Each structure stands twice: as C-alpha cells, then as structure tokens.
Amino acid sequence: MHSSVARLPPHPEDEAREALARGDHREALTVLMQAYGRDLHRHCYQVLRDRDLADDIHQTVFVQAYRDLPGFAGRSSLRTWLYGIARHRLMDAMKIGTRWRRRFVRAEPLPDAVDGGPRADDALVDSGDVRALVAALAALSLDSRIAVLLRFAEGMTFEEIGTVCGEKPATVQARVARALPRLRAALSGGER
C-alpha cells in the first residue's frame, strides 16, 4: 500500500551535509548556492547598496565557502556559516571603500555615515517610508546595520546573529535594540 503522506523534499542543510560527508564539495556548494544564493545576495546588496559590489562579494563568498568547506566543523548551520563569511567580506569591502573615498573623494562623507539621499537603485523605491528606512540603515555603523538586517530582513534569531558576528547573542541583541529607536524615528518621519 502506498503511503498517502507526500514525501517532503530534503532540507538543503541536510542535503549539503550529506554531500559533504560523501566528500562531494562541489555538490554541497551547488546545494548551498541554490538554497541561500538569493537571500545572501539580497543581504549583500542591502548592506552595501551597491549592485556591482554586491554581485562581486556574493560570488566571492561562495568561492571562499567552497575552499573552506573541507574545514567546516559543523558547530553552526551552513546558512549562518555562509553569512559569517559574507560578513567578513562585506566589512573588507567597506574598509577598502572607506580608504578609497578618503584618498580620492575627500569631500564626500564616509560610507558609514552617508548622506541618506537616494542612490540609483533606491530610485525604484516609491515609498517615502522605505526611503527613510534605507537612509536610517545607512547611517548606522556597519556592525549595527548587519545585525539589524540579519534580524529583520533575514529573520535570524539572536543566537544565529551571534554566531554570524562571532559575538554573544546578548551583545547583538543590545546592538539591535540601540538601533531600533533611530529606525522607528525615521519611519515616523522624525528624521525627515
């Protein structure tokens, strides 16, 4: 007799771990790219607000993940592990961007404290509230911005964010809590 319960597709975490256990790192990477590629790209873009740079970092994250997969210890989920790699690459990109701007575009404010004005990609955003939120996010420090985005855009728990950032959950929770009033104020028009 056939079971009436439809078989669920395997969870990408399990599928990737099985591929890893077989030593098939390429297959594991393919699973991870299909499962988390889109979300990770969105995260990179929302942190940087630069499409080309986000594309580049997004690919670099998976290339590095492939190289580091043999050493993956399994202490966290592969998803948080990928976001951890992305965080490092994003911070590198921001540092390089900061140095570049300091050297060549001195008149322009630093990226961690940007003007808040709309960029080319944000021009598609019609809502004034969203534009204000984008500006408020851009005004946060990089650590806070990443933590807030992981919490509210990626839906991670504070434990997961702590793993991504290499910090205690309480620390990232406090960081997010400090950022929230500014974001709320932006949405309610307090900073406009």
Add this chain to the structure above:
Amino acid sequence: MSDLERGFEDLPGGGGPPEGWQDKVLARIETPATHARWPLVLAGSTLVAAAAAFALFFALRPAEKAPVPRRPAAAERAEAMFERLEGAVHGLVETKERAYGQLLQARTEAERALAEKALEDAKKQLEQVQGQLMKLRVRVPRVDGKIAVKCDPNDPLCAIE
C-alpha cells in the same frame, strides 16, 4: 505587523543575483590559483635568488687571516723557559751534592782540590740559574693562574730574561 517590519519587507533587495552567477562561481573554483600562484612563485624565486647570492658572497669572500696568537705563544715560551731553568736548578743541586759527597770522601790532597773545585763550579752555576729563575718569576705576571704577557710576541726576549 509593525511599520518597521513592513518597512524591512519592502526594502529593495537589489533584484537578485545576476543571470549565470552560479556558473561563474563554479568556473572560479575550477580555475584555482592562476592569480594566486604567481605571487607564490615570485616570492619563492626571490628567496632562492637571495639565498644563492648570500652563499656566493660567503664562498667568494677571501679568507681572513687567522689572528696572531700573541699571548699564548709568548706565554708558552715563557713557560718553557721557566721549566728549563727549574730542571737546570734540580740538576745543579744534584751536582753540588755529589761534589760535596766527593769532598767528604777525598783521601788525597789532589782529590780534595778536585772536589772543592767541582763544588765551587756547581755553586756558581746554581746561583746563576737561580738568579735567572728569580728574574723570570718577576717578569712573568700571572692572571688567574695563567701567564699574562703584554709585550710584542715577535720579540725573542718577550717575557723571558
């Protein structure tokens, strides 16, 4: 749903990754180290060249002359002289005692005169050698039990009388 949560839902997401991005990643992982290899090769060859130059420099450098062992040579010479004089003293003391014994056993005047002369000669030689030994003792200062000589080691009279 709060305004904040709605705001995050509406945040622009960059339109997703570009077409064919997975193929690009796979292409990048399948052509590893083409750019990562050349700095390694460059660093390695620089290191080898530096090591070769270093080795060549030391191989071709003229050998330095061994420093003249000033103090040990002079000290050894003084030590040898000291030992020779001490040996001479012991020998002359024996000669003197033998001559004295002959004098005591002399039966004739001729034997007595001969023994007396031998005794006088031995005494004179002994005094002379002892005098040299005393001067040598004064001239050779010792530091920590070793003879310390500060004169020119090429001087044949260095440290000895």
